[in-house]
Amino acid sequence: MQAEKERVATIDSKYIQQHLANERTYLAWIRTAIAITGIGFLIINLHIKSSFHTLPNAAVQWIGILSVLAGVSTIIFSTVSYFQKAKQINEQTFRTSRPLILFLSTLMFAVVAMFGLYFFAVLL
Template sequence: MMIFKDKPTIDSNYIQQHLANERTYLAWIRTSITIIGVGFLITNLHFSFISKNQLGDILAQTIGLASIFVGITTIILSTIGYFKKGRDINNQTFAYPRVITLCLSILLLLIFLFFGLYYVFIWGLV
């Protein structure tokens, strides 16, 4: 009886790096779900508890839509980054993803700016 073994792949040479890449990818997915969830939370809380205020309605809708956009963008960019990093690990050409990190950080800062405007103008903190 002959036992066949799978041949080692290039991926098997860098198992720890690939598993770390996968954990990072899953962390980005959890982050994107949280970003979208926070947008829905703000929008739902606004329309449940706040009297109708045109500025508040616009800010709440903007926060909700921006959160969905940033969440979906995060999923797309993290998926692209996951496969690129996997290839780069195997080729030993990995480079830190500065542009993606910068873009996502700027998008999140814009959402937080809208959060701040919302709380200042709607909850009467001024």
């Protein structure tokens, strides 16, 4: 019958598990980006509403800017990495993302260090 469509295997279907794992990893990066950006907005709002802040407004603005930059960078780099990995999976030439991980880890370390300094200064 013509109602039954003929199934055609694609290159992607050969490596279904790897592609699904790639998608899960991408979605984890997106959730991380949303959390990073949200924390930046939260810290700015807490600083603005508190009357006992000791850090200058510029420092808090830098925390917010760096958080948004980290979130946007995470989205951009994880999207590029997702498509590169999909291609590498099909070509069986997978390579790890060391530069991406190093860049995002450095950016996140800077954000977390600034958060730590902010909270340390507020508690004193």
